[in-house]
Amino acid sequence: MITAFAELQRLGHFGPEALRLVQGLMSEEMRRFPAIEPAAGWQRADVEDLVQDFLEQRFAALTTMLLTTARNDESMGRLLRRSIRNWLIDRARKTGTGRVRQLLERVLGESTEFEQVPPGQPGAGQWRLARTSSEPWSGDHRELIRAADAVRDIRIGPWSSTTRRAPVAARDSLIAVARAVLSAAGGSVEIAQLTHVFLMRFPVALDWAVVPLDAGETERHADVRTPEEQSIAECDEIDSAGGAAEIAGMLTPQERALVPHLDDVEAAQRVLSCRRSSAYHQMKRLREKLTQLAGVGDDRHAVILEVIRLCPPPSD
Numbered sequence: 044m045i046t047a048f049a050e051l052q053r054l055g056h057f058g059p060e061a062l063r064l065v066q067g068l069m070s071e072e073m074r075r076f077p078a079i080e081p082a083a084g085w086q087r088a089d090v091e092d093l094v095q096d097f098l099e100q101r102f103a104a105l106t107t108m109l110l111t112t113a114r115n116d117e118s119m120g121r122l123l124r125r126s127i128r129n130w131l132i133d134r135a136r137k138t139g140t141g142r143v144r145q146l147l148e149r150v151l152g153e154s155t156e157f158e159q160v161p162p163g164q165p166g167a168g169q170w171r172l173a174r175t176s177s178e179p180w181s182g183d184h185r186e187l188i189r190a191a192d193a194v195r196d197i198r199i200g201p202w203s204s205t206t207r208r209a210p211v212a213a214r215d216s217l218i219a220v221a222r223a224v225l226s227a228a229g230g231s232v233e234i235a236q237l238t239h240v241f242l243m244r245f246p247v248a249l250d251w252a253v254v255p256l257d258a259g260e261t262e263r264h265a266d267v268r269t270p271e272e273q274s275i276a277e278c279d280e281i282d283s284a285g286g287a288a289e290i291a292g293m294l295t296p297q298e299r300a301l302v303p304h305l306d307d308v309e310a311a312q313r314v315l316s317c318r319r320s321s322a323y324h325q326m327k328r329l330r331e332k333l334t335q336l337a338g339v340g341d342d343r344h345a346v347i348l349e350v351i352r353l354c355p356p357p358s359d
Contacts, residue, residue, distance in 0.1 A: 190227035
């Protein structure tokens, strides 16, 4: 019986064995992402739909990568698994954005503090503070992010599930942030813009719950990397560097100046020009923010270290 790797080398494209391999790996990997699990649980048809979507989006690049990098069936399986996992991560992140938007629309709609601009008025369908009539907002979105970030005492209810997402925040905290953002806007704001602001304020909303595989399914690799393992490692390093650069860009200038001193309260005091207690508070808050932004991926520590490298202390 021909193997998936031999089939790929002979045909130059995916055949029945390669497709069976993709289906098997997709079936394993998708169970690590409860965020995208259908309400009725995973069904065979769901695997087929995911495989079809995956191949439609990645087929050409995936085929080229496997033909040039895979050395045998084992390495082909590792490369395929990595590609499938990255694709599922992207899908889970998009699910997180939609979830936050739906939650935000529900909270705004149920509260008497907010209203949608009626049809026929400028900004129809946008959200604003109730009983106001200002023009649609058109400023710098960073001002709204700063307003959201300034809201303190955010409450998150207790959560013990390891397979379902935790709530973004308690309802009263979401209302407090929305009130601050719309007040700073001084006018009506599109729901898409509000969603973006909330995702910046609550980056953990984009995290996905990842269920670990059985210990027996985790492979141990030799210290010397094969070419395909080196390719995967390089992709990881690029992903970490890109994520760190994005996180560093989300920090305020003061936060970037504080990053190199998160374990030195006296240096933090000099950077912030504040009392010791205030420095402790801001250091703690920045650590929490970095932890949230780095997410729950296996590379989160590498991402945080790269952020620190990107925010060096000023030279004397």
